[in-house]
Amino acid sequence: MTNTDPDIRRKAEEIIFGMWDTLTEDERKEISEHLTIEEFQKNEYIYKELEIPKCIKWLISGKVKICKSGVTGRDQILRTIVPSEIFSFRAYFANDDYLTSALSFGHSVVASVPMTIIDKLLHTNIQVCRKLIKQLAIELGKADSRTVSLTQKHIRGRLAESLITLKNSYGLEEDGYTLSIYLSREELANMSNMTTSNAIRTLSSFATDKIIAIDGRKIKLINEEELKRISENG
Structure with a gap:
């Protein structure tokens, strides 16, 4: 329009x-x-x-x-x-x-x-x-x-990189943790070159390890340094 x-x-x-x-x-x-x-x-x-x-x-x-x-x-x-x-x-x-x-x-x-x-x-x-x-x-x-x-990073490295990229591109909400963009699991998968089921499992593992917290489509970066480490190590 x-x-x-x-x-x-x-x-x-x-x-x-x-x-x-x-x-x-x-x-x-x-x-x-x-x-x-x-x-x-x-x-x-x-x-x-x-x-x-x-x-x-x-x-x-x-x-x-x-x-x-x-x-x-x-x-x-x-x-x-x-x-x-x-x-x-x-x-x-x-x-x-x-x-x-x-x-x-x-x-x-x-x-x-x-x-x-x-x-x-x-x-x-x-x-x-x-x-x-x-x-x-x-x-x-x-x-x-x-x-x-x-093409070379493992699944965890690819998803970690996508989350860091989203944070660098769009920033965080006022709480200083929550990504200011809410993506579906399918969109995160498409951004990270993986299946939706793999994206769901990897997000769950990040949450279990207390690297992130998940509330629907809202994702909080609890341990950004660890997320960067996973991204850099692939």
Whole structure:
């Protein structure tokens, strides 16, 4: 659903212009004129695999997951997007269709600018070009590390890493222990490259060892240092 709230639009512009602070007034004006703001509800698609990429996107608020369909039809959660983060532009530069899908974890607001505008901008503003290249390089490095983790770590190590990643991405609630994002067991499994039953058993073992505490979808990190140790040791 398109959002026309002027306050949200201003917030989107602040994020974009803060990230790209070398934009000229004319460049800012052109981006503003072509900027669209959309709202998405839980598990609503922001874009789908095999769609043609048309826009670069920023997450203004909420939580987004990037997924890839596996050979068994089960989605693998590759990474998460946090507010103010830029996404949805790699496929355009690679002349690909989207190889992944982006879905909202919950109510999220996303800003979009057509890639045709961005492509034009990259020819006139070298600093924006450098920042996008840097972002691509960072994402490639994270993807390489993630591949090693998902293929070489044991089940406990993979799930521990996912919990630490969620904490680093979305933080904790006011109690200082509870993850501020509530995922289903299936979503945690998809993020950790394991079956749902293995995710349930591993969470239970973490709870038994008093590393975490579980209350429905709420997960408290009781012993974060031990969780990090398990993640690092694989």
